Amino acid sequence: MTIALERPVTISHHQHAVPLPPRIQASYTTRLVAAGFEKRPSAFYLVPEAKPQVGDVVIAKVTRISSHKRIETPESRKAVLFEGALVMLAYGNRYAADQFLAHVPADLSPCHLVAAGGIAGVVTEIHDDMEEPTEIEPLGLLATKGKVVNLRDFAAHANPLKTQETTRRPQVIAVLGTSMNSGKSTTLACLVNGLSAAGQRVAAGKITGTGAGNDRMLYHDAGAAQVIDFTDFGYPTTFKLNFAEIRALSLNMINVLAASGSDTVIVEIADGIYQGETARLLRDSSFQDSVDHVVFAAVDALGAHAGVQELQAAGLNVAVASGVMTASPLATAEAAAVLEVPVVPTFDLTKPEVSQQLLAS
Numbered sequence: 001m002t003i004a005l006e007r008p009v010t011i012s013h014h015q016h017a018v019p020l021p022p023r024i025q026a027s028y029t030t031r032l033v034a035a036g037f038e039k040r041p042s043a044f045y046l047v048p049e050a051k052p053q054v055g056d057v058v059i060a061k062v063t064r065i066s067s068h069k070r071i072e073t074p075e076s077r078k079a080v081l082f083e084g085a086l087v088m089l090a091y092g093n094r095y096a097a098d099q100f101l102a103h104v105p106a107d108l109s110p111c112h113l114v115a116a117g118g119i120a121g122v123v124t125e126i127h128d129d130m131e132e133p134t135e136i137e138p139l140g141l142l143a144t145k146g147k148v149v150n151l152r153d154f155a156a157h158a159n160p161l162k163t164q165e166t167t168r169r170p171q172v173i174a175v176l177g178t179s180m181n182s183g184k185s186t187t188l189a190c191l192v193n194g195l196s197a198a199g200q201r202v203a204a205g206k207i208t209g210t211g212a213g214n215d216r217m218l219y220h221d222a223g224a225a226q227v228i229d230f231t232d233f234g235y236p237t238t239f240k241l242n243f244a245e246i247r248a249l250s251l252n253m254i255n256v257l258a259a260s261g262s263d264t265v266i267v268e269i270a271d272g273i274y275q276g277e278t279a280r281l282l283r284d285s286s287f288q289d290s291v292d293h294v295v296f297a298a299v300d301a302l303g304a305h306a307g308v309q310e311l312q313a314a315g316l317n318v319a320v321a322s323g324v325m326t327a328s329p330l331a332t333a334e335a336a337a338v339l340e341v342p343v344v345p346t347f348d349l350t351k352p353e354v355s356q357q358l359l360a361s
Helices: 031-039 184-197 214-222 243-258 276-281 285-290 301-314 329-338 346-350 352-358
Strands: 002-004 023-025 044-047 057-064 070-072 078-080 086-091 100-103 111-115 119-126 134-144 171-177 202-206 226-229 264-268 293-297 318-322
Touching: 031 086, 086 134, 100 111, 171 184, 171 301, 184 202, 184 214, 184 264, 184 293, 184 346, 184 352, 202 214, 202 243, 214 226, 226 243, 243 264, 243 276, 243 285, 293 301, 301 318, 301 329, 318 346, 346 352
Parallel strands: 023 086, 086 119, 171 264, 171 293, 202 226, 202 264, 293 318
Antiparallel strands: 002 023, 044 134, 057 086, 057 134, 070 078, 100 119, 111 119, 111 134
């Protein structure tokens, strides 16, 4: 979604406010804000001097293209970036072991595009295999009715800290992994596909991570009847969130998906089980009470063994080990020799008889 105005929006009654430029590329993370903006663009303006907070929406100019050469649009298309392009992003903290560590800056000084889904921040750590981050120059925070626009103002769902117990809760499966890129999303999608093929109505969600539409679209393509992620609750990322919000987000997302009439709800927890928020969440009694089974994705046999032990020690019921390691017959055999839970090649989970049997216990 590219927001194109016939002329810049003019303003006269907002002190220190500046008009919006005529063409802005919205991003996946800011898609709900962009939809609201399109309905009444004259109600919005820019505040050029402010201290950004997590989720605040910023209009920025791309000044130097490097690691991120594209931006994911609200429709999840990967739009090519050009220097000078204006983009609608949200400030957020990012934790990505294979890419960047990034934080929300203290002001609107030049910073970085830290994720293609539309996250602005300051990169402080870079993986050796990554290029320098793409640079952006914030023009101002998006504002309306005298206040800065935050993603939560346009969220599809609220995240109350006091969660409600559902009267009907379907089977809930959580997919966790050893690390980023251990195969969690693919494993979840294959499980969705297998259970859907068996005649179940399956809903899927991503509780933690960095705003991006790739996983959402994958779940949808696999056959999920309903798909949501944390951005639907107004969060650009979940790194450094207060734990009470993380806990509430996990329970509220499961409740929303359960209310859709699904037979099974499957949720993904991003990164690895030693990542701060994840490590605490999997030991939380409320989260444990809401999850019936865990499917664990691992890169290798050692990671599978250590991860399954860690999850079981935390009190979770691990039903299956799968993920990237199962692309290797040798690694699969190694894991099967030391694990008491079944080790199943990822794409075998698309077989209805396999997915149903593994989760029957």
